[in-house]
Amino acid sequence: MFFTSDISCLSTHTSSESEGMACSTNSEKRVKFVVVGGGIAGVTCAEQLASQFTSDSVVLLTAAPLVKTVTNYKRVAKILEDFDVEEQPSTVLEGKYPNLKVIQSAVKTLQAEEHTLHTEDERSFHYEKLCLCSGAKPKLLNRNNPHVLGIRDTDSAQEFQKRLSTARRIVVVGNGGIALELVYEVEGCEVIWAVKDEAIGNTFFDAGAAQFLIPSLALDKPERAMPCKRARYTTEPVADGAAAGMSEATVETGSALGPDWHEGISLRGAEKGSHNVTVEYQCGIKQICTQQEILQSPPGGPQSSDAGDVFFGGTWPVYVQLTNGKTYGCDFIVSATGVVPNTEPFLHGNNFELGADGGLLVDEHMHTTVLDVFAAGDVCSAGWEPSPLWQQMRLWTQARQMGWYAGRCIAAEVLEEPIELDFCFELFTHITKFFNYKVVLLGKFNAQGLGQDHELLLRCTKGHEYIKVVLSNGRMMGAVLIGQTELEETFENLILNQMDLSAYGEHLLDPNIDIEDYFD
Known part of the structure; x- marks a missing residue:
């Protein structure tokens, strides 16, 4: 189903393949960084590490035959971002980052105290830093x-x-x-x-x-x-999972589908x-x-x-x-009843603390409760005190943000540099498409956690747009924008600035007023 490139320490290795991969035994590879998961969080984290540490080895382990990459990235506002997800063969990543090796194999066991990861195809990796981005599995x-x-x-x-x-x-x-x-x-x-x-x-x-x-x-x-070219589903067929060194469970496991997976x-x-x-x-x-x-x-x-x-x-x-x-x-x-964090098989024999939703608990630097093990994306649960305008949802935008930030946190720890929680965690933002309508979600878009202390402003034009604003004490806390409203940047700014909008009342959504121009 995919090409599995053996990187064991044999005489057939080129100097570039062997660089930073000196082995303690024929079956164990010593690598600087190991990232688990071929989804957006894992790929983004691996890219970040490979670009910052060009002379160090980075291994990306993925159970899927293709990896997910971000394409057509566009910054819509200060935090709000839009991008496509495309499935690509590992050679694309390896060609872009010579120090990055992508291996198709699932994790069998993790011995965190020994800093060793064992795969289903009987390989072992001794890492300095590990980032788990194994995503979630359907319930x-x-x-x-x-x-x-x-x-x-x-x-x-x-x-x-x-x-x-x-x-x-x-x-x-x-x-x-x-x-x-x-x-x-x-x-x-x-x-x-x-x-x-x-x-x-x-x-x-x-x-x-x-x-x-x-x-x-x-x-x-x-x-x-x-x-649409976001998803590619053509892969090389494999007759038997065992032939590729994978268990039956491994064959069935893959990273989550991207936006517009159906196109x-x-x-x-x-x-x-x-x-x-x-x-x-x-x-x-x-x-x-x-x-x-x-x-x-x-x-x-x-x-x-x-x-x-x-x-x-x-x-x-x-x-x-x-x-x-x-x-x-x-x-x-x-x-289609939701997902649960894919924490197996990392928990056995390791002292990971879990969040209330079963994810690996991470602090504000994406570090788990186990030494030198980080986590990002759907597999983790945010363990820091969140911003009043942010909440964790297992979506593609957060997977990219967490993967990118986890890579920065790992680099900061290696380089012994300070790092602060990224600004993207100040405000929840998400762009998607439902029923052929553009959908933008901002902040506490459903008044999450606000109790009765909020009011809603609505504007709806049948077949054209639906706009909902969540206000608390006169300040915008969240918004839902459906259709081509072109209000996402303005509303993001109003939420971040926490400007008192009490004086505007219902006129805030008056269709005869150009809100975007008024608050420019």
């Missing part, structure tokens, strides 16, 4: 059910595309980013969308924004001007037509049944459905009973 409804599929990495996206091509109906469970993108993009297949909340997209916006977006599900998607691949089912989405609110999965279990169920069991789905003699491969009493037959189930 599947039922990992052992062949009809339940999670979408997290390249392999699972390919499997989803393959199954969808012959599907008539699928059930999507979840209300996060993957679910939002999925239900909008799938065509030629009926979608039953089960969400546990009163509105869609509860993680990112409120019920008002959800109502603004819902009509898009019934519209034909606009034609794209040109194919460039066909998400069309077996039926004609475009969108056909039914949303079931405030419910979850009560039971997953086979056709035989449905037919043998007692009266009042999953056979009785208020959805009008009659199963007697049906031919669906799997059936889903929802907690609202409805039952649907479908071809397969997509579990």
